[in-house]
Each structure stands twice: as structure tokens, then as C-alpha cells.
Amino acid sequence: EAGVAQSPRYKIIEKRQSVAFWCNPISGHATLYWYQQILGQGPKLLIQFQNNGVVDDSQLPKDRFSAERLKGVDSTLKIQPAKLEDSAVYLCASSLDHISNTNTGELFFGEGSRLTVL
């Protein structure tokens, strides 16, 4: 079974530039997550999708971050304009469903996209 695919793996940009990350979840997984992990910290949830609808985006800095999952499959996360503090690894994860007796909350993570903002 193919895992969660993310690209690019690495990106270096200057502040105030824009960047976009792409994620393709495991086939059949309804729920998709974007996490931000700053060095030395645990992953922080930015946004959670159920199919193509947003379940939680309470910690997404909406003045500069946006995310979409138009067809309920793959997703893009965009940052515009980037700030120095956005330097982090952006992790995409997926799970079967967020409202289901069969879903105990196990997430499957991609390899992450490492962003460096200079």
C-alpha cells in the first residue's frame, strides 16, 4: 500500500516569498491533516479536512496560510508571504475517518516538507 506522498521534500525561500506544499494521502483515507513541526517541538495541527470540508483550522494563521482539498483527495498548503518563524517541517498525515467507531485516531504521516525561510 502506498503511503502518504509529499513534495517538495526541501524548500529554501527568502522572507516575503511564497511557497506551496502538496500532499497525496493514502487511498481511501477521508481525513487529511497538515501539521507544522518547529525544531525541538511536537507537531502542531494547522488544519484538518474531512473529505473536502474543513473540520478544524483554529491554529492556521489565516493571514498568510491557506490550504485546500478541492476534490477530497490531494491537498495543497500555501504560505504567502513567508516569515522567518515559518521555518519548520510541514507534515501531512491521513487517517480513515475522524468520525467512526473503527477509527482510533491512528494517523499515517508523510516524510514531510522542510521549509527554510532566510
Add this chain to the structure above:
Amino acid sequence: QKEVEQNSGPLSVPEGAIASLNCTYSDRGSQSFFWYRQYSGKSPELIMFIYSNGDKEDGRFTAQLNKASQYVSLLIRDSQPSDSATYLCAVWGGSNYKLTFGKGTLLTVNP
């Protein structure tokens, strides 16, 4: 109060010893509790999950859950240098079914 708190670490143990990692959580409605291992530069990978009070064993790993005390722990027996990693406690459920991670505890197992 932070939602998920872990002992700050770093934790250093000799090879063959028992490593004990602790985690507390604030949302009493939380339903499932996870331990992820993250090697440097890699993504988190699931080690164990637990959702009933008590102990759950898987090989050298034992997860312990006490919902009354809002406390989760992970014991690693016969620690190996390959266990050296950051261990992330994550809590699922509560008000909006999201997985919230702690900051992680860095474990080093010395040969």
C-alpha cells in the same frame, strides 16, 4: 495549562535499562492515547496506542493509562541504542476529534 505535557528530558539511560516516559493531558473527554517515535530528521511513526485503563504490552514496550489521573506512560524494557529518539505523546478525541501532540522527550540509550 498545556493540553498535552511530557517530562521535559532529555532522558539518558544505559543499554539494557528500563526507560520511563510520562505524559499528562488536560481534556477529560480524550479517548485514545498514542506514543510515536521520531528519529532525527524523520517523520513520527506509531509505536503503540491505548484507550482502556491499565497496561498494554507489545514486545519491549508497555503503555500505561490512568484516565482518572489523566496520565499516560510508556516503558521501554531492555533499552537499545536504536531506541534513541524523541518520543511523542499524542492524545485523540475530546471536543473535536483531533490528535494533539506533546512536545516530546528525547531519549538517549548509551551503549
